[in-house]
Amino acid sequence: MRRVLIVGATSPLARYMAHEFAKQGDALFLAARDEDELERVASDMRIRFGATVHTGLFDAAAIETHEAFWQQVLQAMDGLDGVVWVAGSMDGLEEAFRDPRAVRRLIDVNFTGAASLLTLAACYFEQQGSGFIAGVSSVAGDRGRGQNYPYGAAKGGLSLFLQGLRNRLSKKGVQVTTIKPGFIDTRMTWGRDKLPFLASPQRVAQESVQAILRGKDIAYVPAVWWLVMLVIRAIPERVFKRMNI
């Protein structure tokens, strides 16, 4: 039995990732901002899997609250074996192209908040000499695009941050996994036409948890995105800047 913290636990992807751990008998601490949804997701998992599920409110952008939250989790779970960061949001992307406060908010939710909490996690696991950290980044972080760069920049930052953590912690017996999903069939993509390789949150969750448990460093999910991004990253900048993808 592992003790795993899932941050941003009310999204479909996070919920199904939590299911994958619960199926294996792991104890979970689910954290999110929306209390009502959090309780629904938690009671569902207790009934479905008979899982041990704790919950706590967590706001990624409220960095001053993170230390107290971290202590709360350690106390409730009596220690921890893994942290999975899934929180993230594209809400406010339109405003972020013009409004400095909106772009800051987007970056706080998707990057600064993760960097803050995962720093606490890194120190804890480093000292413990074991554990894992997994962060859900995005293929959007692999290359800046005109359509979503405020979000992409934050996710790109998260990918680099995780890469750095991996380099720091791999010598200390701590595993760090970067997960890069493509398009997931959720609220974020609903209403957008004909997205390529659109995958169900269940499938992305299964493959992501599999990657974590197999100790992968970087996992594109579904795997086809590795090839897609290889091609997209290979396009020379002087060509890419004229493209509209």
Next chain:
Amino acid sequence: MKPSVQQRETTGWGRYPRALCYLFRPERVREVAEVLQHGGMSSYLPRGLGRAYGDAALNSEQGVLLMERLDRYLAFDTETGLLRCEGGVALADIIATFLPRGWFLPVTPGTKFCTVGACVACDVHGKNHHHDGSIGNFVRSLTLLLPNGETVRCSREQNADLFYATIGGMGLTGIILEVELQLRRVETAWIVVDYVRTRDLDETLRTFHERDANYLYSVAWLDCVAQGRGFGRGVLMFGRHAVTDDLPPARRPNPFVIPRKRDKSVPFDLPEFVLNPLSLQAFNNLYYATHPAREGILVDYNTYFYPLDSILQWNRAYGKRGFVQWQCVLPYENGVKSLDDILRTAQQRRTYPFLSVLKRMGESSGGMLSFPMPGYTIALDFPVRRGLFEVLNELDAIVLEAGGRLYLAKDARMSAETFHATYALLPRWREVKAQVDPQGLLQSDLARRLQIVEGGK
């Protein structure tokens, strides 16, 4: 934030009719109210997994809320089997989760790919209707989101009018956010089935009357092609939940494990000539010939309750124009004669159903727009063809004359007059509707076609 919407041509399971709908898919409970408030449509309709056959889950050029993502279990009493869950939970999910613990659905329609909220909205019945009634009888309470944004709980004791207007209310009285459902204790995942083959309609009906009181489940497949002496012949299937002792010793240690079947699928629309009087006759003869009388056969629950679920997209078999399922209930008084009339009229017009299913119904659950009433119910599948609707209008007239009615969850074409003449509690239902939805925010194509809602828009 404005809720995301997807415009899509949408149909019921019969793929007739088709409608352009604006689809919303809330992922948080709060988003349901946000859609009603900020979705930008003049009306909305909740939709489950789209297994109603006709236009019950369509809302042309207007908003449709797909409820499938709100599928969390909220409470379960392991002693009593009382489950509280969100309306978007699929029956298949309930079975997968609770059957291994010894609990099964109290009532199930012929597919498990539908949501519990939609089952309540259609007040669905199953093979145990003669014994237990419809699913409404097993609903302890409902939590509804009303068009004014208020969330209310209703039950037989609390807001009883709203409760009985919502059971079978076709999603028009509020959005079913939560359902409290009483599950059924079972010892195994198996059904013990007795098959009885009958020679004619008289024997089919007599066998029902003589034997179905002894079984929880009963249903008959009817040969609608056979004429003359074999008219109305069929195969009755009586069933009960197997107890552990019914299983062969090898299966007893794992009474909830059933063999896995490979799903098949109909990969494309079959051409319309595939279903013709000759092929239907051949199919009916084959079915009849291969189902002799047998007693005590062990059948797994999937095969017994959901034989068509293993053929994915079987609705494509009826061709690209789609099909309608016509299901009526006929009260016992004159029921035999009316049933005889219906089958003969269909034969005379050379309108042969592909599948026909007959069973006896028991008491109504009290839902104001619920379909079931004591009597015989028969369901017939017809591919959409020129001339079909004229024949079905003739059948409607027989039902009207007999004091029966048609099932809204399957209907795609009856007239508003027929509906109004056969659903006696409509005036009471309309009073409740006017109270909870004075603006008529919840609408559907079915509601407009049948003028269910006064001054519907």
